[in-house]
Amino acid sequence: MQKRKIKNTKTKDEKWFFSDNNKNKIHNISDKDIYELIKLNNEEKEWQKAVQQEVINRNEMEMTQGEILIDFFRMINAKGTMIDYPFGQKLITFGSTGHLFRGERQIFRKSIPSLNRKIELLDKKSKELYRAIANLRIIRFSDFIWNFDIVPFWEAKMSDVNYKVLAQHYGFETSLLDLTNDFNIALFFATCKYVKENDCYVPLTEKDIEKSEKTKWGVIYHSPNYMLDYYNGDNIFRIYDKFKPEEIKNKKFEIDSGKFDGVAFQTGFQPFMRCSMQSGYVLPMREDNPIQLNNRFEKIHFRQSPKLSEKVFEMMENGKKVMPFEGINKAKKVIDEIKTTLIFTEKEIEEVYYNEVDKEIFSSLDEFKYAITSYKINENYDNVKIVEKIENNYLTNELKQEINEQYNEKDLLKYIGGTIYTRPEDREYLRQKCIQIYGKEI
Secondary structure, eight states: OOOOOOTTOOOOOGSSOOOOOOOEEEEEEEEEHHHHHHHHHHHHHHHHHHHHHHHHHHOGGGOOOHHHHHHHHHHTTTTTEEETTTTTEEEOOOOSSSEEEEEEOOOOOOOOOHHHHHHTOOOOOHHHHHHHHHHHHHHHHHHHHHTTTTTHHHHHTTOOHHHHHHHHHTOOOEEEEESSOOOOOHHHHHHEEGGGGGTTEEEEOHHHHHHHGGGGGGEEEEEEGGGGGGTTHHHHHHHHHHSOOHHHHHOOOOOOOOOOOOEEEEEOSSSSSSSHTTTTTEEEEESSGGGGGGGTEEEEEEOOHHHHHHHHHHTTGTTTSSOOGGGGGGGGGHHHHHTTTEEEEHHHHHHHHHSSSOOTTTTTTTHHHHHHHHSSSSTSSOOOEESOOOTTTSSHHHHHHHHHHHHHHHHHHHHHHHHBBOOOHHHHHHHHHHHHHHSOOO
């Protein structure tokens, strides 16, 4: 492998690991190369700490206008900064780096988001109906987690909650593809396998690796952040070129609406830890091609081995650095039931219709209701049912109290680095939300 220093002082061309202009070429690397990339990734983390310290030490009163602009880019690359996203949310950043990665534990023919895999062979109407069902489940998940004190408190005092991204990280089907800005995290996902029953990862065995020629290889996709990250390069302008002026002013688009395809967004800090622990980004791909055909990524293959897998697993503290044990894990059974439910309320149906459904396909709510209750995912599933009210018998007082106790004593400010960097308008925004949620300032 051509050695590259992963540092933000390098030119754009030098942020690629390989000088070959053909980004769809496969680059095979050795274990030695992998350890070099781990070392360079750790250097990147030191750069991240230095940026954080610069932000802490800054003095805006002494800055020129040009320095304030530089400070803005320092801020958005630092931990704990509240920034605006084009899908209408204010989120708190974790530290950015100069790179984005995705790790996969075998060679796949095409890598696309979970929802895309389910609907790719369906006709246009069926796609829209299945997508609506997936979004209805996310609405139910959002309502479920609102029962835990940390979620309304986070909305009132910390930042917005990106429920769709949060649901993605807890296994719901979306048109978002997971990325990370931490090579070590990507390497973990490329060398360990997920055990669904226990919601955890374990190292690969010889048997796992030798199943086929494709399972003998791990895959890392890499891109310099200026190629994809919304707040780097010219990606802000790429997004807004897709919008008409009246759309920007008057309409809020969902992150997976298709308007933001091809640009990566940091998940930011969320009330549960998994997103930030994985240094997570999401790449909206409602209509985009598989990542294998995306020339903004370098394609890197390496030979799998139990020894490498175990070493990476140990480096990531047996998965704790990636899949932390959280209070919400105690509700896994309930969350898994929500992922497959086909019973929804009138209110949920209306919410998904007015916010998500393509009105050119279903021009009225009644037409949509008729279509979705007539639609069958496959012969093994019941039809969708619409009810007046869902009995909340899956959330016991005992479970609610048990999960609340896991979070109520947490120092949330410490979790995000000790400080939230906000503008006056951000603080007023949170103040109004707090009054809306609690009826008063707290």
